[in-house]
Amino acid sequence: MARRIDSTPKKDGYRMPGEFEPQKQIWMLWPERPDNWRDGAKPAQKAYANVAKAISQFEPVTMCVSKEQYANCRNALPPEIRVVEIASNDAWIRDCGPTFLVNDKGGVRAVDWDFNAWGGLVDGLYFPWDMDQMVAQKVCEIEGIDTYRTPGFVLEGGSIHVDGEGTLITTEMCLLSEGRNPHMSKEEIEEKLKEYLNLEKIIWIKDGIDPDETNGHVDDVACFVRPGEVACIWTDDKDNYFYDACQAAYKTLSEATDAKGRKLKVHKLCMPKKNVTIKADFAIDTVEGTIPREDGDICIASYMNFLIVNGGVIVPQYGDENDKLAIEQIQAMFPERKVVGVDTWEIVYGGGNIHCITQQQCK
Amino acid sequence: MARRIDSTPKKDGYRMPGEFEPQKQIWMLWPERPDNWRDGAKPAQKAYANVAKAISQFEPVTMCVSKEQYANCRNALPPEIRVVEIASNDAWIRDCGPTFLVNDKGGVRAVDWDFNAWGGLVDGLYFPWDMDQMVAQKVCEIEGIDTYRTPGFVLEGGSIHVDGEGTLITTEMCLLSEGRNPHMSKEEIEEKLKEYLNLEKIIWIKDGIDPDETNGHVDDVACFVRPGEVACIWTDDKDNYFYDACQAAYKTLSEATDAKGRKLKVHKLCMPKKNVTIKADFAIDTVEGTIPREDGDICIASYMNFLIVNGGVIVPQYGDENDKLAIEQIQAMFPERKVVGVDTWEIVYGGGNIHCITQQQCK
Numbered sequence: 001m002a003r004r005i006d007s008t009p010k011k012d013g014y015r016m017p018g019e020f021e022p023q024k025q026i027w028m029l030w031p032e033r034p035d036n037w038r039d040g041a042k043p044a045q046k047a048y049a050n051v052a053k054a055i056s057q058f059e060p061v062t063m064c065v066s067k068e069q070y071a072n073c074r075n076a077l078p079p080e081i082r083v084v085e086i087a088s089n090d091a092w093i094r095d096c097g098p099t100f101l102v103n104d105k106g107g108v109r110a111v112d113w114d115f116n117a118w119g120g121l122v123d124g125l126y127f128p129w130d131m132d133q134m135v136a137q138k139v140c141e142i143e144g145i146d147t148y149r150t151p152g153f154v155l156e157g158g159s160i161h162v163d164g165e166g167t168l169i170t171t172e173m174c175l176l177s178e179g180r181n182p183h184m185s186k187e188e189i190e191e192k193l194k195e196y197l198n199l200e201k202i203i204w205i206k207d208g209i210d211p212d213e214t215n216g217h218v219d220d221v222a223c224f225v226r227p228g229e230v231a232c233i234w235t236d237d238k239d240n241y242f243y244d245a246c247q248a249a250y251k252t253l254s255e256a257t258d259a260k261g262r263k264l265k266v267h268k269l270c271m272p273k274k275n276v277t278i279k280a281d282f283a284i285d286t287v288e289g290t291i292p293r294e295d296g297d298i299c300i301a302s303y304m305n306f307l308i309v310n311g312g313v314i315v316p317q318y319g320d321e322n323d324k325l326a327i328e329q330i331q332a333m334f335p336e337r338k339v340v341g342v343d344t345w346e347i348v349y350g351g352g353n354i355h356c357i358t359q360q361q362c363k
Numbered sequence: 364m365a366r367r368i369d370s371t372p373k374k375d376g377y378r379m380p381g382e383f384e385p386q387k388q389i390w391m392l393w394p395e396r397p398d399n400w401r402d403g404a405k406p407a408q409k410a411y412a413n414v415a416k417a418i419s420q421f422e423p424v425t426m427c428v429s430k431e432q433y434a435n436c437r438n439a440l441p442p443e444i445r446v447v448e449i450a451s452n453d454a455w456i457r458d459c460g461p462t463f464l465v466n467d468k469g470g471v472r473a474v475d476w477d478f479n480a481w482g483g484l485v486d487g488l489y490f491p492w493d494m495d496q497m498v499a500q501k502v503c504e505i506e507g508i509d510t511y512r513t514p515g516f517v518l519e520g521g522s523i524h525v526d527g528e529g530t531l532i533t534t535e536m537c538l539l540s541e542g543r544n545p546h547m548s549k550e551e552i553e554e555k556l557k558e559y560l561n562l563e564k565i566i567w568i569k570d571g572i573d574p575d576e577t578n579g580h581v582d583d584v585a586c587f588v589r590p591g592e593v594a595c596i597w598t599d600d601k602d603n604y605f606y607d608a609c610q611a612a613y614k615t616l617s618e619a620t621d622a623k624g625r626k627l628k629v630h631k632l633c634m635p636k637k638n639v640t641i642k643a644d645f646a647i648d649t650v651e652g653t654i655p656r657e658d659g660d661i662c663i664a665s666y667m668n669f670l671i672v673n674g675g676v677i678v679p680q681y682g683d684e685n686d687k688l689a690i691e692q693i694q695a696m697f698p699e700r701k702v703v704g705v706d707t708w709e710i711v712y713g714g715g716n717i718h719c720i721t722q723q724q725c726k
Binding site: 071074138 | 364365366367430433434437442443445446447448449450494497500501504505507
């Protein structure tokens with residue numbers, strides 16, 4: 001049974017676990033909108049399928065899909081991947097899906113945040129987002145998981161990472177943006193996060209690397225590897241497009257302490273050597289509000305947008321000279337897990353990557 | 364995991380259990396189409412909700428609903444009823460849903476029949492039926508249940524009842540109709556049923572009471588109460604619209620023996636005393652192919668369209684003088700179960716009743 005709970009997770013003893021904690025399954029949403037994904041979304045669908053297959057080596061995957069794409073999606077995936085009908089406005093379940101919580105008695109609940117397509121009517125990426133808003137509830141209904149709602153408080157899963165021991169990292173660029181919760185002060189936002197994710201400390205990185213689309217989601221910048229340890233994007237090439245952002249984020253994390261008072265160990269993760277860019281033959285439907293994409297536009301291609309799964313890590317690959325180095329660096333951070341790369345060139349074109357298109361359900 | 368199995372249930376040791384055997388849950392589909400349900404389907408939705416609530420006293424219920432009606436449906440039902448998004452062309456999951464099977468090791472599988480809206484292009488009730496056709500698969504995906512497909516063989520769940528011990532009852536009017544499997548002989552249809560439901564014997568009743576809509580589904584005429592015992596509609600009022608059909612069905616069943624060679628005990632179940640009829644203020648959208656409904660048209664109102672659930676029986680009520688008698692007769696057939704009546708006047712207007720709008724998933 002999936003009830004709406006009027007209390008808060010902190011009051012009820014529920015917390016958001018680290019991504020590295022045990023998971024029951026991974027949720028995904030099938031891409032289809034032709035005004036975001038090139039060539040009728042066919043290349044993106046192939047890439048999503050490859051991500052799903054890579055994850056399913058480690059744990060179950062459920063793919064959510066519209067009624068229109070149900071048959072095509074079911075046929076594109078092996079039978080061990082579950083396919084369920086859930087309509088959406090696009091394909092980013094990290095951001096519109098539920099944030100799952102656990103307590104210390106084996107209970108699982110979730111937070112169903114307000115979602116407004118990364119900025120609503122201020123600088124959101126599309127309108128409407130009514131189907132996205134309902135994804136979290138529908139996922140929890142299928143699983144029989146009780147949810148907390150935060151009416152009037154907008155948050156995307158990609159804008160936060162936690163250590164499961166009271167610490168969250170995020171960016172000011174995103175959480176203090178005009179398009180999300182402009183009626184709340186930084187302190188009020190901190191309080192909300194602490195209450196709904198059961199936290200003691202928020203570490204604020206100033207900027208993400210993606211000011212325009214997600215307003216700088218942290219999941220392209222840094223994540224927890226385990227309690228006390230984070231990974232952070234890094235380059236010492238001053239000509240790299242993301243040089244300043246890397247340096248600043250690294251500095252912030254290197255100087256930070258977590259909720260337990262620990263100084264963080266910061267692992268460096270390389271960026272692609274060359275910019276991943278839009279190609280001239282990229283063709284999408286143009287509709288009212290389409291974000292123009294022009295030949296040579298730089299994509300937000302970060303290796304940080306990996307997903308930790310049970311016994312594995314699924315890592316974006318861009319056909320870049322640094323692909324192999326990224327795998328090696330991530331493998332060194334996670335010696336206990338098998339690191340698997342997936343070519344996600346087509347997904348970064350749509351505005352995100354493996355972490356953005358997945359949502360882990362904890363056990 | 365939900366696989367397509369290429370074998371047959373009989374070969375694999377799976378059989379369709381009687382409705383009176385243990386169930387895991389009941390599936391339903393939310394009504395909405397305004398060209399079938401009067402007044403924008405609002406009265407029907409209320410009636411469906413009441414049926415769901417009555418069932419949920421006994422066992423879990425999952426309601427399937429389109430994305431358009433998801434929020435309304437969720438709000439209309441108590442939280443213990445699960446709501447999942449599954450598109451359909453109308454709201455008859457008995458007929459378009461899966462037929463669940465069991466083996467003797469606790470395994471559950473299902474048959475996903477071809478569905479063509481009760482007669483396809485010959486005398487079907489609407490076009491298209493593409494979403495209905497996918498309901499069975501989607502249900503089984505959610506539950507992780509393997510399915511058998513019968514491409515080219517059309518069957519609705521409402522056209523069959525089984526005793527779980529090798530016997531099926533059905534009607535010639537439906538299974539031999541021109542709109543279903545005209546390429547197959549009666550013997551070939553028998554063989555198909557025996558193979559996919561694991562049967563030894565088919566008892567053929569000639570006619571149902573509903574020649575126009577379902578072409579005489581047996582679930583308005585007779586059902587198994589337990590192995591060796593059936594219920595059959597009955598009236599000795601020669602002026603009753605359904606007199607001839609009742610007499611004929613009763614005679615057939617009284618003379619029949621089942622797969623085990625037992626002569627059947629036949630319980631009589633009354634019909635409504637007065638005809639349940641369409642009222643002048645019945646207003647539906649008229650579209651291409653709308654079946655006209657005129658003031659005084661007789662509805663196919665049978666008390667037989669009840670549903671057996673764990674510990675209970677959910678019985679249609681029409682505001683008729685015989686409502687109470689029907690409950691008493693059914694209670695006498697099922698002394699071990701609690702019989703609950705639900706006012707389903709609005710559902711019979713749409714063309715069916717409690718049994719037609721439900722599908723039991725066995726354990």
